[in-house]
Amino acid sequence: MRPLALPVALVLAALPLVAHAKHQAPQSAQTDQKVHKVEQVADGIYCIFGQGGNIGLIVTDRHAVLIDDQYERIAPGLLAAIKTVTDKPIKYLINTHHHGDHTGANLVLEKQVMAIVAHANVRKRLETSQAKLEPAERGGLPELALGEEDSRVRARLDIHLDGTDLHLVHFGPGHTDGDVLVGIPAKHVIHMGDTFILGMLPIIDTEGGGSFEGLVAQIEVVASFLPEDSKVIPGHGAVSGKKELLRYRDFLRALQAHVKAGPGRKPKELAESFDTKAWPEWQPVSPFVTWESLFAAASGQGPGIARRP
Ligand SMILES: [Zn+2]
Numbered sequence: 139m140r141p142l143a144l145p146v147a148l149v150l151a152a153l154p155l156v157a158h159a160k161h162q163a164p165q166s167a168q169t170d171q172k173v174h175k176v177e178q179v180a181d182g183i184y185c186i187f188g189q190g191g192n193i194g195l196i197v198t199d200r201h202a203v204l205i206d207d208q209y210e211r212i213a214p215g216l217l218a219a220i221k222t223v224t225d226k227p228i229k230y231l232i233n234t235h236h237h238g239d240h241t242g243a244n245l246v247l248e249k250q251v252m253a254i255v256a257h258a259n260v261r262k263r264l265e266t267s268q269a270k271l272e273p274a275e276r277g278g279l280p281e282l283a284l285g286e287e288d289s290r291v292r293a294r295l296d297i298h299l300d301g302t303d304l305h306l307v308h309f310g311p312g313h314t315d316g317d318v319l320v321g322i323p324a325k326h327v328i329h330m331g332d333t334f335i336l337g338m339l340p341i342i343d344t345e346g347g348g349s350f351e352g353l354v355a356q357i358e359v360v361a362s363f364l365p366e367d368s369k370v371i372p373g374h375g376a377v378s379g380k381k382e383l384l385r386y387r388d389f390l391r392a393l394q395a396h397v398k399a400g401p402g403r404k405p406k407e408l409a410e411s412f413d414t415k416a417w418p419e420w421q422p423v424s425p426f427v428t429w430e431s432l433f434a435a436a437s438g439q440g441p442g443i444a445r446r447p
Pocket of ligand 1: 332
């Protein structure tokens with residue numbers, strides 16, 4: 139299945155559609171173009187912005203860990219950006235979910251890391267999406283998997299690396315059926331993947347196993363335990379804190395309440411009767427995610443993505 143976050147990243151990065159197809163770019167098309175910006179989030183923790191989902195970089199005493207990797211064709215630029223922070227070997231690459239703007243460089247990075255780690259459904263979906271490719275074009279699948287095919291089963295994997303603990307947690311279906319949130323408790327930092335997006339309406343990839351109710355439930359849980367001074371890295375948008383996450387929780391609650399207040403209403407009616415102006419942090423990105431497509435997902439009446447490329 140074609141990874142579904144393509145349009146998301148397309149719009150955010152304002153890039154031509156043709157440049158994004160994951161495996162259409164041959165090795166020679168990789169560039170080290172300087173699209174990446176590195177921001178320190180906490181001691182030893184960085185967020186790398188570029189084209190696609192926000193990348194987390196965790197530097198321990200002897201190693202580095204990467205969370206997501208954007209696109210294959212800009213992998214050299216990503217590696218150059220990492221080098222500006224650390225020369226330590228990248229031991230693990232964690233994929234927060236299967237979408238191509240978070241896993242596109244797996245094929246390149248698998249040669250540089252000891253293991254790619256993700257939810258079992260991420261491996262399954264990437265494997266399925268590669269089935270039609272030539273054998274030489276396949277690869278970059280997660281080797282270490284947590285969780286079960288039934289995405290309602292919660293799962294957790296702890297990585298203990300040089301005295302730094304990383305908690306990988308799958309709370310159930312949300313953005314997709316393979317979401318993993320990565321917490322670094324000692325630093326009060328969490329990378330949310332696309333369960334938390336700023337600037338654009340939430341994406342519920344129902345065809346990728348996502349669930350609106352599941353997303354609301356897990357954001358409630360995360361918001362309940364996150365320390366006040368937490369740094370929150372969203373899948374897209376600026377590095378935030380607990381305040382922004384609580385506001386997002388309230389937004390999801392409002393969406394949920396609106397759907398429940400008028401059972402039987404079509405997504406269009408739900409969209410037209412919702413106070414969209416009250417939530418300026420989240421905007422439709424036409425034609426990919428609209429208020430109508432969001433309410434279609436929230437009310438179980440259609441996919442949470444308006445149109446595929
Ligand atoms: Zn995504």
